[in-house]
Amino acid sequence: MSFVPPPPVSVVGIGADGWDGLPEASRRVLRAAEVLIGGPRQLDLLPAADCPGERVGWPSPLRPAVPGLLAAHEGRRIAVLASGDPMFYGIGRTLTELAGPDRLHVLPHPSSVSYACARLGWPLEAVETVSLVARPLASLTAALHHGRRLLVLSEGAGTPAEVAGLLSDKGYGDSRLRVLEQLGSDAERVLDGAAAAWDHAPGAALNVLAIDCVRAPDAPRLGAVPGLPDEAYEHDGQLTKRYVRAATLAALAPAPGETLWDVGGGSGSIGIEWMRTDRSCRAVAVEKHPERAARIARNAAALGVPGLQIVTGPAPEALAGLPAPDAVFIGGGLTAPGLLDACWAALPAGGRLVANTVTLESEALLADRYRRHGGELVRLAVAQAVPVGGFTGWRQAMPVTQWSVTKPGVRA
Template sequence: MTLAPPAPPVPPAVTVVGIGADGWAGLPDAARAALADAQVLIGGARQLALLPPACRGRRVPWPSPLRPAVPGLLAAHAGSRIAVLASGDPMFYGIGRALTEVLGPDGLRILPHPSSVSYACARIGWPVEDTETVTLVGRPAARLAAALHEGRRVLVLSADADTPALVAGLLRERGFGPSRLRVLEQLGGADETCLEGTADHWPHPPGDPLNIIAVECRRAPGAPRLGAVPGLPDEAYEHDGQLTKRHVRAATLGVLAPAPGELLWDIGGGSGSIAIEWMRSHPSCRAVTVERDPARAARIVRNADRLGVPALRVVTGRAPGDLAGLPAPDAVFIGGGLTAPGLLDACWDALGPGGRLVANTVTLESEALLAGAHRRHGGDLVRLAVAHAVPVGGFTGWRQAMPVTQWSVRKPSTSTEADSSAQEPAQDPGDNG
């Protein structure tokens, strides 16, 4: 008996085709065949206009806003062969992500085109792996600030023709006015051009909306230097004195141990420094800060914007009451309000297995609460003391800051671990009977 060969797999009903400014001429045969065979062609008006009459499928422009419309638009054309047009590489800040979330990776066939980043790096001779990319498409320009470091090369994906001037203005405001800018328009197309200047002296009016901005970061003389690790200078923040000071902040972030994609609750935000530096540690880190004072909450928003993490969520309210409904955290920092009834227990209960909790205080009342929590749950209880050299007459002496008591603990992953992490001593070592 001869077995029939297995049937070839049925291709997904949705094909995503990356296309560049060179249009149909720049597409390989597989992409052209998919577009010519499609019964429905979905894309931006500019992209659809690049297709020749040979592509006879029904042309459907994306509505605005785009992302919420994706499931309904796909459902409306279910049963048809669909081709979706995307700029460049669909999986690099493109529509491919939204489509994958709806259809799953097996529901799509993706035919990428070189991205604008690949084109830009090829034109100006930057290694892609050494170049940071920041997108401002549908995102606030302030997020670029976190990528600004002396000597770094950054590619900015533009939202429109006004983005280059917006970027130049932000660089000036953040102390990077001497940075060299190159705006590459219509990359890969017949009308490709490059405009050049510095952020301090950007002479060009708005040009083509299809552009990418290359930034060579140069810090202006006297501009503050903001590092890439926790412990930014205190003067980097607008504050009214409610600020976790630099050295304690660095120690606190060290035990909070942010990792990519994790969410922090920052209780008693003050000036927002802990949440801000948590988010600066990696672009995918997220944070919610809860601050009861409206003026301070507004100040946190300004600090987050200035320091490049405008996505920080600020809740004006009181803990623990206003913690209800927040997404579950991976870590919690309590910088204020420890004596609020039920706060410590609510934060502990919100953490999943392996979650971290860190609490700082300078008062004896709150310190007693932390000592009790340490007896129940284990962890580390430390006192942080910092002294600064100050003038004393014609000499120099030490001025001691208020010591900070810090409790840090990781929630056990198993009941066995929980039993072993919080054993009380049988006798107080200071009690000699």
């Protein structure tokens, strides 16, 4: 007897214009569906006469319920409704991860971002999109740069005022903010104004924000590459200074999707700037002092990466159970028994380890590992010009010894 695969799960994108805006291919799928799954707003857009299938609302929390929900309707024709393009910050990603792409038949609709760019005359490829749906407001901070155009996927009717407040707090109060509501429907509306003077009452929950970023002349300028000004951080002196930090991130060489362990987090600067290189980068800061761990959290939120994971406890004990790293930075505690060995063992083949120190005792450890494992052993020295009486001279900072190495072998 040959195996008959279950009917595919159709994932149908639908806009605020509802049934009228659907192409015939999507309508055919919805008419034939025995089970229609979606949010209440999406299900209400379907006319009962045309779509007689059983209607099932998403439970909460959604993700854990998906496998059981699909299994409960195994063998039936299932259509899942999604807002706009299901594969753009939509349910399509969750279904792909849980059910597998081979089981899905995705019929996209124009996304709210496509509609917004069409209304604004903005080239889609020249715009960055930030989602604040179920994400902290602080996530927007890392995307703020003078002259940049941003589209923000809103959490609800209150998001525009919250974004306007954040822009003002970060020195971007002169930015033009437009709220595009109910895109694609007859109820489309645009609210317009400067962030600092935003006084519009909350409108429709279904909205997208468009921001023309304007930074005030006296606002801090935070670049897109590692080496932010030291003044950008709250710290107690435990901070990898700007020029050494830039050299350290260069040695760590972050790539999209990779995970860093920042061991001995201090003020969190290495993990924070690792995550700022790409939205998909992740980092775990391990810090044994609770007050410093709290400071790391504040710095991460202030610099736009509130998703930085913070583990409070001494290493190597606190490393147990952490997500596998692609790179490890050790900025403190090198002489703790077993720390270097634990970090080396946790790295996969091709993973990178970078360790900095200013003490002779830790330098001896790094020199020994350099002899055993190779890599690069360098000394970083930075001097700054300072007044000397009526003249100018150099003030030398403590030199930093840095060992960087890539673990040999073939990555699995």
